[in-house]
Amino acid sequence: MDPNDGFVYQPLQSQSGEIRLLDIQPADKVDQPLRATLRHARLHDASYSALSYVWGQAEREKDLSQAEKDLSVIKLRHARSWRQRFASKIHRHDEEAEVEEKIGSNLARALRCMRQKHKTVTIWADALCINQNDPDERSSQVALMRDIYSQAATVCAWLGSAYGEDTTTIAKVESAFEVCRSIWTLAQTVRQRQSFDGEDDWLEACFTVADATSSTAQHSTPEAHSAWAEFAIRLRNAVLANVSVRRRLADLSTLSRVKYFTRIWILQEGGRARALRFYHRHLTESYKPILLGLCVAQWFRDTRDQSGLQADLHNLDTRFHGCLTARTTCRQRRSLQEVLEVAYLAPPPLYIATDPRDLVYARLGLAHTHKGFAVVYDKTEDKQQQLYNIGKVYARTSRFLLRAGTMMMLVTFKPYAFQWRLPLECYPSWAYDWSEKGLDTFVRYRASKDTTQQVLFVQHPEGTFGEAMIIKGIDLGPIQCVGSKFSEVANASGFSERAIRTGRMGDKVCNNDDKSMQRLDTNIRATMHSLGITVSDKHLDRLYHMQSFPLASFWTWWLSWIAQIEGLVRNVVGRSAGPQTLTSVSELIFREATGTFDNDAVTRAFGGTGSLLALVDLGRWWSLLFGGAVDDRHDEALYLDASPSSIKLMEAFFRSAWGMRCATLETGRLGYVPEDCESQDEVVIFYGVRAPLVIREKSEGTWQIIGPAHVCGAMDGRLMEAGLRSRSYTIV
Secondary structure, eight states: GGGGOOOOOOOOOOTTTTTEEEEEEOOSTTSSEEEEEEEEEEEOOOOOEEEEOOOOOOTTTGGGGGGHHTEEEEEEEEEEEEEHHHOOOSTTTTTTEEEEOOOOOOHHHHHHHHHSSSSSSEEEOHHHOOTTOOEEEEEEEHHHHHHHHHHHSSSEEEEETTTOOOOOHHHHHHHHHHHHHHHHHHHEEEETTTOOOOOOHHHHHHHHHTTTOTTOOOOOOHHHHHHHHHHHHHHHHHHHHHHHHHHTTTTTHHHHHHHGGGTTTHHHHHHSSSEEEEEEEEEEEOOOHHHHHHOOOOOOOOSOOOSSHHHHHHTTOOGGGGHHHHHHHHHHHOHHHHHHHHHHHHHHHHHHHHSSHHHHHHHHHHOOOTTTOOOOOOSSSSSSHHHHHHHOOOOOOOOHHHHHTTGGGGGGGGOSSOOOOGGGGGTTTTTTOSSSSBBTTTOOOOOTTTTTOOOOOETTSSSSGOOOEEEEEEEEEEEEOOOHHHHHHHHHHBOHHHHHHHOOOOOTTTOOHHHHHHHHHHHHHHHHHTTTTOOOOHHHHHOOOSSSSSSHHHHOOOOOOOOHHHHHHHIIIIOOOOOOHHHHHHHHHHEEEESSSOOOHHHHHHOOOOOOOGOOOOHHHHHHHHHHHHGSGGGGGGOOOOOHEEEEEHHHHHHHHTTTEEEHHHTOOOEEETTTTTTTTTEETTTTTTSSSEEEEEEEEEEEEEEOOOEETTTTSSSGGTTTOOOEEOOO
16 A cells, blocks of 8 residues: 555644544445544534443454454545645545554444444544544543533443354343343332432432442432332342343343443543443443343342342442442532542442553543643653653642542552552652552541641652652651561461452362361461460361361461461560450451441450450350350251351451551550561651551651551540650651
8 A cells, every 4th residue: 555545644623622523434234344434523513422432352353264354444534635645646636535444343343333224423432533643632632531422412332242252241241131121121110209210310229229338329318218218129129029030130240241341431431421322232222221230230249138149140340330420420510539539439340441541531521620630641662661651640640639638548558469550669659559449448547536637749859750748747656576477377378369369258269178178287286286275176177167168278367367466465565465455456356347247246255355365266266156166066067157247257357457467566556567567667647647657768858658557546546645746757
């Protein structure tokens, strides 16, 4: 092909809100060549539909036939530039050119689905309508995307399927569409006085049916809350009573796991849409039945009942819930600070983005306004520079939030990399890394009491990007002694990498073959012997026969963990465990257990013993887990499982220590600190920050944040009233 005939983007007049639109020419058959014209238009005068889809090629692209690969080609007509016409002897008088462009297979399938038989369809699709190789244009057009999607007549959400997708998956997604329609019909039948034709009422229905938290739901009065709760109960009962719907409800789990719902841009694209429709192959449906159906499935997944549906829906991905939250956010005209705070508090897993900066940029359009927050894409081939460019965006976003008083990002806990993590040297220690979802378990504390913080950002040669944060706090003293890392103890106890990285125990999270069990038995006997505890074979045998929970691995970990705490108390505190020390131990191990167990039962099992060793007394555990001593039961009872509440308690103990190591401060206080902490790191309560932070001196006068800590006796703010001296710290 003559290089002068190649595809060339003509500059957009960004000052006048100009965009490009794709006019898809009609075709009788799906496999006919894609032909379209790319033209310029003023955004506020244009009529079009906007495409919402997942970028990229089919995952098994190399296995496709040549005919299938040819389907990912579009013949694109565009205006020929004056330079092209002057340089071409053949096309000198042609004002337009047609060139073949290779596009992503997912985009190609979506465009073929949108194409009609007898009329031209006008589409806005970012991959073609934005010159992706021009960082300036990309920056200006991304800043316009809020208006592009809110102005579109319809936003077409393409769920798939992709080339080469498994036929079973396709069939289940198509079945899920039918199930959602059936649930919508049932909802129309049982709603009685409730109407969810309007957007606000429909959102109420979805949030209530999914049993969303009150912070998300929009109930205006107790009467409205009661009415929607009754509607939710009636709808769930109707679903259970409908044999066809109940039998296929598990197919909604497959629908929830389509790649589309993992993509960060769907929040803005669906949240701003005036009309939103989901497409899958030849099927199409409004967003309302689809999302309501998924909310019904979410309730059955999260609720222990007698229906048996929880197991069928255990791998339901709830990221679709972001579509509901995004539409609520847009309707409430929230500020950019509020939008980013909601994003921070959203539970894992994280939405994905091709460019990690989009984890911030994709949320800008949800805010009522993001004026003054520039979108900047830099183009560079240097990998290290690319990482620094991402770090700049994260640092700028963090600075914006910290100045606005959002201090909770400083206590985000990220001990392990779940997916991809920005290297620490590429952003300041005070900045939040948006590329990996952290846990907000420390936000609920009040270590800084009612104090507020006015941070100051200054130029500093030691800081990343030449910047440092000045923040005021109270020094609790250096760390004196630390125990083993949680990950090391859990790994030695047989837990899988997944259990260690997530802090979640459950099925198939440990090795339970004979060799592994023999090793655990040896470890358990050795640790209990070192603690001076005797145990019968019958007690130990009970550890290895639980069917639904890795009790042997838990007990191995629990013994080692309590032994470390006991060692710190004995060797560092320098005295036997008195009431105050036991209170501190209880505060640590029950850190994540609030509301997950029967307090009276735990008190009966462990309370009033006056010894740490009661925590590893198997007899007391049997009383808690199984309602009596193991010696009082017949042999066949050894194979029974513990109660669900007991399993929750053990999981809470595991999460309480997750990513931590035991430590004592020079003042004698006991606590948990992040695994990366070392002796002589300082622990500080900063004004306005809900939990103590461990910091490490980088150079004279500058410090780096290592992570949040749990210091016994400090988490409720009482040390802020102790008259301790405050000072300012320079954090880089």
